[in-house]
Amino acid sequence: TPTAQDRPGEHELVVVANRLPVDSRTLPDGATEWVTSPGGLVTAMESVMRTVDSGAWVGWAGSPGEAPAPFEADGMSLYPVPLDQIDVERYYEGYSNGTLWPLYHDVIVDPEFHRGWWDTYLSANRRFAEVAAPVAAPGGTIWVHDYQLQLVPRLIRDRRSDVRIGFFNHIPFPPVELFSQLPKRNSILRGLLGADLVGFQRESDSLNFLSAVRKLLGLHVDGMTISVPGIGAAPVREVVVQTFPISIDSAAVSALTEDPGIRERATQLRRDLGDPQRIVLGADRLDYTKGIRHRLKAWGELLDDGSIDPHDTVMIQIATPSRERVEAYQQLRDEVELTVGRINGEHAPLGRPAVSYQHHSFDRREMTALFMAADVVLVTALRDGMNLVAKEYIASRPDLQGVLVLSEFAGAADELRAAVLVNPHDIDELKAAILRSLAMPPEEQEEAMRSLRHQVMEHDVQLWAKEFLERLTATGSPQVAAVQA
Ligand code: GDG
Numbered sequence: 190t191p192t193a194q195d196r197p198g199e200h201e202l203v204v205v206a207n208r209l210p211v212d213s214r215t216l217p218d219g220a221t222e223w224v225t226s227p228g229g230l231v232t233a234m235e236s237v238m239r240t241v242d243s244g245a246w247v248g249w250a251g252s253p254g255e256a257p258a259p260f261e262a263d264g265m266s267l268y269p270v271p272l273d274q275i276d277v278e279r280y281y282e283g284y285s286n287g288t289l290w291p292l293y294h295d296v297i298v299d300p301e302f303h304r305g306w307w308d309t310y311l312s313a314n315r316r317f318a319e320v321a322a323p324v325a326a327p328g329g330t331i332w333v334h335d336y337q338l339q340l341v342p343r344l345i346r347d348r349r350s351d352v353r354i355g356f357f358n359h360i361p362f363p364p365v366e367l368f369s370q371l372p373k374r375n376s377i378l379r380g381l382l383g384a385d386l387v388g389f390q391r392e393s394d395s396l397n398f399l400s401a402v403r404k405l406l407g408l409h410v411d412g413m414t415i416s417v418p419g420i421g422a423a424p425v426r427e428v429v430v431q432t433f434p435i436s437i438d439s440a441a442v443s444a445l446t447e448d449p450g451i452r453e454r455a456t457q458l459r460r461d462l463g464d465p466q467r468i469v470l471g472a473d474r475l476d477y478t479k480g481i482r483h484r485l486k487a488w489g490e491l492l493d494d495g496s497i498d499p500h501d502t503v504m505i506q507i508a509t510p511s512r513e514r515v516e517a518y519q520q521l522r523d524e525v526e527l528t529v530g531r532i533n534g535e536h537a538p539l540g541r542p543a544v545s546y547q548h549h550s551f552d553r554r555e556m557t558a559l560f561m562a563a564d565v566v567l568v569t570a571l572r573d574g575m576n577l578v579a580k581e582y583i584a585s586r587p588d589l590q591g592v593l594v595l596s597e598f599a600g601a602a603d604e605l606r607a608a609v610l611v612n613p614h615d616i617d618e619l620k621a622a623i624l625r626s627l628a629m630p631p632e633e634q635e636e637a638m639r640s641l642r643h644q645v646m647e648h649d650v651q652l653w654a655k656e657f658l659e660r661l662t663a664t665g666s667p668q669v670a671a672v673q674a
Contacts, residue, residue, distance in 0.1 A: 198324035200245040200266065202658075204234055205321045205341060206334040207281070209248035209267050213257075225263055230334065232438040236651040237658055238265055247321040253277050270320050272313060279309035282515050285337040291517070292371060293336060293360050294478045294572040295598075298517045302372055311340060314380070318344035325352045330661060333384065335359045340376065343383025355661040356384040357433065360574040361600070362394040365401045378406055382417050385426075385664040388433045388657055390574045390600040395432045429664055433657050434604055435575050439649040442584035445557040454558035463541040467502040467627055470563035472556065472578050473570075475508040475548065477521050480569035480596060480613045485528045485544070487619040492536045492543060496624060499536045499543040505559065509550045522548070560585035565592045565626045568599055569613035575600040579608070583645045589635040592626035594619075604648070607640040 210231040211223040225231065238244035245266040250257055256271035272280065283306035292300040317338055322345050325331050332355045333341045342354045368374060378401060381387055389395045395413065402408050402415055409416045415428040445451055459468065469488075473479035488504055491497040508525060512518045529546040536543040551559070560566070566582040576599040583593065583605070595601060595608035602610055611622045 198245075198329075199326055200243045200324050201241045201326050201329050202238065202243075203245045203247060203321055203325045203329065203331045204230075204334065205247045205317055205331060205338060206230065207249055207285075207337040209246055209250050209269060210234075211262055211267065212251055221257070223260065223262055232441070233435075233650040233654040234265075235263070237654045243326070245324050247317060247324065266324075268320050268324055270317050272316075276309055276313050279303075279306045280313035281337065282512065284310035286512055286515050287517075288371070289336045290360070290478075292367060293363050295361075295363065296367060297477050297571050300370070304372075307373055311376075314338055314340035315344055317341050318348065321345055322348040325349065327351055329353075330355070330658065332357070332658070332661070340380035341383075343380045346383035353386075353661055353664065354384045355386045355388065355657060356381055357388040357435075357657060358394065358574070359390070359435065361391075361572055362389055362397045362401075364397050365404050368397070368401050369405065374401075375405055378402055382406075382415065382428050384428060386429050386431065386657070386661045388431055388660075390432070390434055391603050392432050394574075394600075395430050399430055427665060429660070431660060433653055433660075434600060434648070435577070436645065436648050436650045436653050437577050437580045437584060438651070439580070439584045439646045442557065442581055443587055443646065445554065446561055446585055446587055448554070448557075451554050451558050452561070454555065455561035458558055458562045462503045462505075462545065463538075465501055465503040467564045468562050469502065469504045469565045469567060469623070469627070470507075470559055471504070471567045471569075472507040472559065473509070474511040475518065475522055475525065476511055477517060478570055478572050480571045481506065481508060481525055482521075482528065483571070483613045483616065483619065484567050484569045485525065485532065487616050487623060488544065489528065489532045490616065491620055491623060492532065496620070497627075500538055502627065503542065503545060505545045505547070505563070507547045507551065507559070510548060556581070557585050560591075563591060565594060565623065567623070568593065568595045568601070569611065569619065570596045570599045571613060573599040573601075579605060580645050583638070583641045586638055586642070589638040589642070590631060591638060592629050592634055593637075593641065594622050594626055604644050605641055607637040 210225055212226050214222045214224050216222055245268060247268045248270060249272050250269040253272055253274045256269035259266060259268045287301045288306060291298045318341050321331060328351050330353045331345055334357055336358060342356050345354055399410050403410050413430045417426045417428055419425055471484055473481060492499060529544050532544050533542055560582045568576055568579045570576055579593055579595055579601040593608040595605055595610055596613045597610050609622050609626050611619050613619055
């Protein structure tokens with residue numbers, strides 16, 4: 190039920206995401222300072238926020254406990270949502286990352302279902318909606334992001350019939366046969382259907398969602414439009430489903446490669462590794478969806494076979510720490526580190542690695558230097574909404590050299606057809622793809638990279654955000670629909 194606090198706010202565009210685009214830093218005198226964390230979503234939003242008079246971002250500030258008061262950063266108003274320790278354990282680590290994440294990624298590990306986690310997911314989603322609903326201007330736009338907040342569109346809709354609500358899912362949407370496992374699955378679908386526009390990364394995700402809505406809720410679907418009956422006397426609403434493959438700030442990434450410091454660093458990296466002829470790179474969050482174990486298995490076998498000489502060719506695997514309190518991630522880390530240790534024990538020449546394994550994060554400049562130095566990048570995800578690393582590698586190669594090995598299970602495979610596409614479960618195929626990439630003549634690399642760059646430079650994250658918001662604006666305004674009915 191709408192409350193007095195739900196009178197409209199002043200913001201034309203409100204982004205709702207699990208995290209605010211800032212991190213807090215404690216100063217020596219004990220005071221808190223906010224530092225913006227420049228992720229992809231922030232970049233995308235910056236470009237569209239500039240086109241509106243007043244933009245806001247609603248999200249968790251990153252530490253459990255009381256939320257700081259709303260504040261301004263980078264021309265945006267930030268509205269922190271409070272999450273306590275129990276919320277972090279049950280809503281974030283539990284339901285979001287222990288239930289939804291594995292279920293939506295083809296049950297690569299077993300999803301855990303706990304009723305207590307669901308209750309907290311609901312109450313946390315309610316809190317995001319309570320903060321977001323009152324800040325949007327009359328007839329404004331609210332854009333909700335990702336699997337942690339699937340109930341938020343409906344919870345906002347219940348409070349504000351005048352706003353346009355968009356939802357974008359950054360991760361896959363599973364086939365109905367898997368989605369059906371989820372207890373409370375219909376509540377999730379109804380939560381999403383509070384939006385006017387529901388966006389997904391790839392066509393198969395959109396189709397999976399439509400078929401879940403049809404089969405589990407029995408709603409009428411016409412093409413990509415769902416008719417949602419109103420409650421009581423409320424009119425039927427139309428919800429549009431559409432595919433919007435996310436991208437990166439391509440021009441900014443490409444421009445970094447002109448930086449003399451970064452160029453020097455790319456050369457130095459190769460020297461530091463003992464001047465190998467070839468560098469093969471993997472760069473991922475340490476997540477079981479990324480296929481790091483499959484990649485290492487293939488690499489280890491290529492060394493065992495003698496197909497790769499560790500004196501000539503080095504693999505770098507960056508595994509950025511992630512979700513370290515979730516058990517499946519602790520187990521994955523142990524397995525990966527055991528495998529890397531074995532490979533190095535058996536194959537590394539004295540004083541240099543066969544696999545240079547880095548379990549920490551690098552800054553953007555260092556990442557670019559790594560992409561510039563890498564002859565081959567391995568993206569072997571077992572399931573991935575999009576995979577931005579693939580696009581970042583391409584944007585980092587204006588020299589048109591380098592080969593991208595890309596899993597067909599990453600969303601990026603729909604667009605990046607000129608990559609060396611692989612099924613990472615087929616270890617022999619993966620090994621053959623790696624060898625083929627390492628042996629690819631420069632002209633062939635250039636031809637593929639030219640086509641890949643054409644795609645990535647044209648379709649950047651700014652265009653992605655613009656297209657989503659334009660489509661959202663074109664959906665029928667709920668207020669107008671109500672008057673017509
Ligand atoms: C989710 C979906 C979808 C990684 N290590 C470092 C670092 N990174 C950066 C990469 C890239 C980003 O993190 C990771 O993005 P991905 O798309 O590869 O993967 P997820 O984190 O799983 O993202 C995914 C995405 O949302 C967007 O919709 O594409 O499918 O799962 O930008 O470069 N960045 C820095 N240091 C590191 O060590 N600076």
